[in-house]
Amino acid sequence: xxxxxxxxxxxxxxxxxxxxxxxxxxxxxxxxxxxxxxxxxxxxxxxxxxxxxxxxxxxxxxxxxxxxxxxxxxxxxxxxxxxxxxxxxxxxxxxxxxxxxxxxxxxxxxxxxxxxxxxxxxxxxxxxxxxxxxxxxxxxxxxxxxxxxxxxxxxxxxxxxxxxxxxxxxx
Amino acid sequence: xxxxxxxxxxxxxxxxxxxxxxxxxxxxxxxxxxxxxxxxxxxxxxxxxxxxxxxxxxxxxxxxxxxxxxxxxxxxxxxxxxxxxxxxxxxxxxxxxxxxxxxxxxxxxxxxxxxxxxxxxxxxxxxxxxxxxxxxxxxxxxxxxxxxxxxxxxxxxxxxxxxxxxxxxxxxxxxxxxxxxxxxxxxxxxxxxxxxxxxxxxxxxxxxxxxxxxxxxxxxxxxxxxxxxxxxxxxxxxxxxxxxxxxxxxxxxxxxxxxxxxxxxx
Numbered sequence: 276x277x278x279x280x281x282x283x284x285x286x287x288x289x290x291x292x293x294x295x296x297x298x299x300x301x302x303x304x305x306x307x308x309x310x311x312x313x314x315x316x317x318x319x320x321x322x323x324x325x326x327x328x329x330x331x332x333x334x335x336x337x338x339x340x341x342x343x344x345x346x347x348x349x350x351x352x353x354x355x356x357x358x359x360x361x362x363x364x365x366x367x368x369x370x371x372x373x374x375x376x377x378x379x380x381x382x383x384x385x386x387x388x389x390x391x392x393x394x395x396x397x398x399x400x401x402x403x404x405x406x407x408x409x410x411x412x413x414x415x416x417x418x419x420x421x422x423x424x425x426x427x428x429x430x431x432x433x434x435x436x437x438x439x440x441x442x443x444x445x446x
Numbered sequence: 447x448x449x450x451x452x453x454x455x456x457x458x459x460x461x462x463x464x465x466x467x468x469x470x471x472x473x474x475x476x477x478x479x480x481x482x483x484x485x486x487x488x489x490x491x492x493x494x495x496x497x498x499x500x501x502x503x504x505x506x507x508x509x510x511x512x513x514x515x516x517x518x519x520x521x522x523x524x525x526x527x528x529x530x531x532x533x534x535x536x537x538x539x540x541x542x543x544x545x546x547x548x549x550x551x552x553x554x555x556x557x558x559x560x561x562x563x564x565x566x567x568x569x570x571x572x573x574x575x576x577x578x579x580x581x582x583x584x585x586x587x588x589x590x591x592x593x594x595x596x597x598x599x600x601x602x603x604x605x606x607x608x609x610x611x612x613x614x615x616x617x618x619x620x621x622x623x624x625x626x627x628x629x630x631x632x633x634x635x636x637x638x639x640x641x642x643x644x645x646x647x648x649x650x651x652x653x654x655x656x657x658x659x660x661x662x663x664x665x666x667x668x669x670x671x672x673x674x675x676x677x678x679x680x681x682x683x684x685x686x687x688x689x690x691x692x693x694x695x696x697x698x699x700x701x702x703x704x705x706x707x708x709x710x711x712x
Contacts (some may be wrong), residue, residue: 283475292464305474312478317485381457400458428451435454 279316286332287312289402293333296397297340299386307343311336326411330404333412337394344390384434392427399424 290311295304315332322331385393398409399420409424410417 279479280475283478287471287474288466291466292462295464296461305470309474309477309481312475313481313485316478316482377457378461382461385461396458400455401461403459403462428454431458432450432454 279312282315282328282332283312286329289329290332290336292402293397294336294340296382296385296401297337297390297393298343303343307336307339310339314339327408330408330411333398333404334414337412341390380438381431381435384431384438387434388427388430391423392430395420395424396427396431400428 291304291308294307298304314335394413398404398412406417406420410420
């Protein structure tokens with residue numbers, strides 16, 4: 276139990292933030308953070324010390340996050356077919372109270388990127404993991420991490436430019 | 447371009463300072479612990495359920511082991527024994543190993559058959575001073591139907607016989623047509639009812655062969671006890687039987703089920 280608490284305190288922030296930026300939803304991030312630690316604690320015997328505990332927990336979180344995104348996508352498609360209703364998956368403003376306007380814009384643009392870009396930007400850009408650590412979490416080759424990260428930065432910049440565009444035009 | 451990238455990256459890094467409510471953080475941890483404990487309880491309950499189910503299965507198997515075992519045995523018999531000489535058995539222990547159909551033998555039939563054997567035994571003793579037949583322990587004697595006898599004789603006819611006699615060799619030719627009085631052979635001693643088989647014991651026949659037969663594992667007793675196939679080293683089957691020819695002479699005959707070395711002991 277003490278070990279659990281210790282690990283939880285050590286890696287909660289990393290896991291939670293990764294899931295929050297990956298999913299763009301606080302409640303879902305909390306739920307999956309809980310699932311991540313449950314899986315991590317119960318499958319502790321499978322940890323082979325080939326990576327750090329941090330990347331191990333992040334890899335679990337990533338797998339759960341990807342599964343969740345896929346499931347959610349299927350559900351949304353199903354709902355769209357049934358109700359022809361739009362699903363608002365963006366975070367509500369109150370979920371972003373902690374962030375400044377500038378950060379909120381950055382966050383919104385981040386959420387518009389495709390999932391691999393979001394993953395790599397969160398790990399490399401936000402959480403400042405090394406290329407090696409990121410490759411371990413995402414189970415990608417390091418070259419792919421580097422390449423995807425550059426593409427993701429470019430894509431994010433373009434997205435930010437699109438957001439700035441109308442404002443600039445009015446000025 | 448690089449400067450803008452660096453600025454963007456530093457802005458991204460600032461997103462890392464996302465504040466999490468400490469109380470919510472604690473709640474999540476409590477949820478983790480509670481769910482793990484709950485899942486362990488469920489696992490424990492599943493384990494208990496599996497053990498209970500296993501015990502029920504074991505009890506069920508113990509209750510019905512007779513029929514089940516008999517079923518398995520019949521399959522084995524189909525493989526090892528020609529169907530036309532396979533006959534039903536009787537006896538409390540032997541019934542577990544015998545093929546179908548099992549016809550229970552009445553006590554009258556049994557005592558009658560035992561009496562015949564005893565009388566024959568006595569007659570044999572008088573004739574040549576040897577005891578070929580004796581009843582000890584558990585001997586299973588069942589009257590044989592004519593159909594069974596004929597089918598057995600047809601099967602026996604195909605066997606070439608060779609004599610292992612004490613004294614002069616005697617080659618059996620067309621002997622089967624003369625032998626209508628088949629009767630129970632010898633002693634069958636139940637050494638261990640739990641074993642899949644009994645041991646044959648021919649106490650009063652001094653030949654080396656029959657003494658060796660003591661070591662053989664009893665395989666199956668045919669109906670009317672006309673023949674006793676035995677398994678040697680769990681590989682070869684030998685059939686022992688006692689026959690009386692039309693001159694009233696009693697012989698202990700044996701044959702190898704693989705088709706070699708058939709004969710009888712006079």
